Amino acid sequence: MLDFTSTPIILTLMLGAVGVIIPVISAARKEKGGKLYGGIAFGALVAAIAFVGYQIMTKNVASGALFSKDVLSNDMFGSFFAIAMLIVGIMTTVGSFNYMRGRGNPAVYYSLIVLSTIGMVLVAYSTDLVMLFVAWELMSIPTYVLAGYDKKNPSSNEAAIKYFLFGALSSGIIIWGISIAYGLTGSTNIEQVISGFSHLSPGMLPLAILAVAMFIAGFGFKIGLVPFHMWLPDTYEGAPPPISALLAAGTKKAGFAAALRVIVMGAIALDLNWSFALAIIAIITMTFGNLAAIRQKNISRMLAYSSIGHAGYILIGLSIAPFSALGAAAALFHVLNHAVMKAAAFIAVAGIVATLSITNIDKLAGLAKRMPITSLGLVVSLLALAGVPPLNGFWSKLMLFGAAIDAGHVVSWAPYLAVAGVLNSALSLAYYGWLIRKMYFEEGESEKRVKEPRSIIAVMIFSIIFMVGVGVYPDPFIQFAKSAVPVLTSIPVIH
Amino acid sequence: MTNGLIDFVLVSVALLAIGIYGLAVKRNAIRMLFGVEMIINSANLNLVAFARFIPNSQGQTLALFSIAIAAAEVAVGLALIIVAYRMYKNIDIEDFRSLKG
Numbered sequence: 001m002l003d004f005t006s007t008p009i010i011l012t013l014m015l016g017a018v019g020v021i022i023p024v025i026s027a028a029r030k031e032k033g034g035k036l037y038g039g040i041a042f043g044a045l046v047a048a049i050a051f052v053g054y055q056i057m058t059k060n061v062a063s064g065a066l067f068s069k070d071v072l073s074n075d076m077f078g079s080f081f082a083i084a085m086l087i088v089g090i091m092t093t094v095g096s097f098n099y100m101r102g103r104g105n106p107a108v109y110y111s112l113i114v115l116s117t118i119g120m121v122l123v124a125y126s127t128d129l130v131m132l133f134v135a136w137e138l139m140s141i142p143t144y145v146l147a148g149y150d151k152k153n154p155s156s157n158e159a160a161i162k163y164f165l166f167g168a169l170s171s172g173i174i175i176w177g178i179s180i181a182y183g184l185t186g187s188t189n190i191e192q193v194i195s196g197f198s199h200l201s202p203g204m205l206p207l208a209i210l211a212v213a214m215f216i217a218g219f220g221f222k223i224g225l226v227p228f229h230m231w232l233p234d235t236y237e238g239a240p241p242p243i244s245a246l247l248a249a250g251t252k253k254a255g256f257a258a259a260l261r262v263i264v265m266g267a268i269a270l271d272l273n274w275s276f277a278l279a280i281i282a283i284i285t286m287t288f289g290n291l292a293a294i295r296q297k298n299i300s301r302m303l304a305y306s307s308i309g310h311a312g313y314i315l316i317g318l319s320i321a322p323f324s325a326l327g328a329a330a331a332l333f334h335v336l337n338h339a340v341m342k343a344a345a346f347i348a349v350a351g352i353v354a355t356l357s358i359t360n361i362d363k364l365a366g367l368a369k370r371m372p373i374t375s376l377g378l379v380v381s382l383l384a385l386a387g388v389p390p391l392n393g394f395w396s397k398l399m400l401f402g403a404a405i406d407a408g409h410v411v412s413w414a415p416y417l418a419v420a421g422v423l424n425s426a427l428s429l430a431y432y433g434w435l436i437r438k439m440y441f442e443e444g445e446s447e448k449r450v451k452e453p454r455s456i457i458a459v460m461i462f463s464i465i466f467m468v469g470v471g472v473y474p475d476p477f478i479q480f481a482k483s484a485v486p487v488l489t490s491i492p493v494i495h
Numbered sequence: 496m497t498n499g500l501i502d503f504v505l506v507s508v509a510l511l512a513i514g515i516y517g518l519a520v521k522r523n524a525i526r527m528l529f530g531v532e533m534i535i536n537s538a539n540l541n542l543v544a545f546a547r548f549i550p551n552s553q554g555q556t557l558a559l560f561s562i563a564i565a566a567a568e569v570a571v572g573l574a575l576i577i578v579a580y581r582m583y584k585n586i587d588i589e590d591f592r593s594l595k596g
Contacts, residue, residue, distance in 0.1 A: 129557070130557045133564075137568070144568075144572070144575065151578050157575065159594065165588075168528070168572065175539075175542075176534070176537075176538045179542045179545065179554070180541075182549075182553065182554050187551070237594050
């Protein structure tokens with residue numbers, strides 16, 4: 001029976017009501033102006049994050065990742081992702097205040113951001129494949145609309161159509177995977193599917209492998225794993241920059257939440273040599289993303305390829321999760337850090353686009369003099385993405401690579417993941433450094449300081465405090481990530 | 496004569512193949528949308544067929560949800576395609592190439 005006081009249900013009711021009420025208020029109200037709707041969305045998201053924080057503090061959530069008979073479980077794993085997604089939702093909402101000035105339909109825009117955020121949160125909490133699929137679509141469909149929000153702009157529309165076609169294909173693949181899993185095990189509850197997988201007759205094993213492969217492909221489209229990444233740079237470049245932040249930092253991370261619950265556990269139950277396959281995908285993904293990012297001229301496109309590279313780093317944690325206790329915790333910590341870093345970088349780009357209409361990296365020369373606070377935020381987030389100490393990206397990369405070396409006691413190939421990760425971080429420093437050099441050490445055409453939007457400054461200051469704060473004092477966040485890790489040994493496997 | 500499970504699965508695999516063919520070969524955005532819809536509907540057929548041979552109705556429940564979601568998805572997709580048509584007077588995705596890199 002559903003417990004109506006559990007965290008995910010109250011979150012859904014709270015944010016869902018706000019998401020539905022915003023367009024209603026807009027219809028009832030005569031005067032125009034988007035500030036009110038942005039304010040309501042911001043208030044609701046802040047209240048939601050305060051509620052999740054309260055639930056964690058008062059220990060109303062179970063630790064680890066639970067399986068339950070219900071469709072939603074009130075556990076730490078979901079709450080961890082909920083905090084990350086809600087931070088991204090808040091940063092996107094505030095970062096959009098300036099973008100939305102003078103544009104039509106602000107009520108719909110903010111309402112869709114709130115609805116998409118609930119979808120992401122529910123993906124992380126769901127323990128049933130039906131719920132997972134519905135939440136996945138609740139997350140995806142609003143973002144198709146948001147990516148094409150700038151409807152007079154051909155590149156925004158093109159971005160949305162590419163994103164839509166690949167997104168719809170990925171949901172088709174996911175529901176195929178669910179249908180095979182249901183046919184084999186007679187249930188859609190993730191726990192029962194996994195225990196069913198571990199008792200299959202050998203003749204049915206290829207079908208179960210096919211189901212897991214379909215989940216990897218379906219979730220991989222959103223995560224941006226390399227054979228499935230074709231749409232990603234185009235979409236992140238063409239979509240409005242605040243929405244690129246939502247996609248890169250939000251939907252991608254929800255994909256990892258689903259992957260941890262479904263793929264990792266399903267693959268463990270099948271007892272395949274699957275983690276080696278994930279490790280190969282991880283290395284290909286990060287190398288491809290970082291190599292392609294080097295030759296980009298457009299800053300959004302460069303950040304898009306860099307987010308493909310980061311999907312590879314997080315996948316290291318997933319692939320070594322069964323061999324090292326730290327693997328999954330490191331992946332979760334990097335998910336939280338990357339969400340804030342990437343959202344900050346894209347919101348900084350949104351500020352630059354809104355005030356100077358520049359997207360070409362060559363034209364960013366001398367930006368530090370024109371927009372000092374936005375430049376500082378962008379630089380701190382780029383350094384954090386590269387993993388420079390003492391910023392938060394350093395600690396999560398250190399945990400990831402340390403876990404990979406630690407797993408070398410069990411599997412001989414794991415330390416190579418750490419080597420690949422370190423080489424890739426060095427490679428990524430090349431193009432981040434090039435961008436920083438452009439902004440700070442090159443003479444621009446104009447040195448006149450322009451007025452920076454206040455909402456962008458607010459996001460920049462928050463993210464600088466977060467990145468430096470977690471970098472200086474990472475311990476509580478590492479403990480939080482460790483407490484949220486699914487207990488992989490509790491999987492009902494009999495081998 | 497009643498149909499066995501294998502007949503349903505064969506039909507749904509055939510639909511999946513047609514859908515993938517449509518996505519891979521066609522360059523008209525609406526035809527590609529049809530391809531995606533065929534993939535989703537073949538999965539729905541699969542779910543309903545399995546639910547007939549499994550003593551619970553979760554598969555049928557998911558099929559109902561998935562039909563509703565597919566309808567929402569098509570509404571969004573067609574809206575995007577209409578906007579594209581207004582701009583390009585064409586819905587050939589080969590012509591959408593303002594984003595390159």
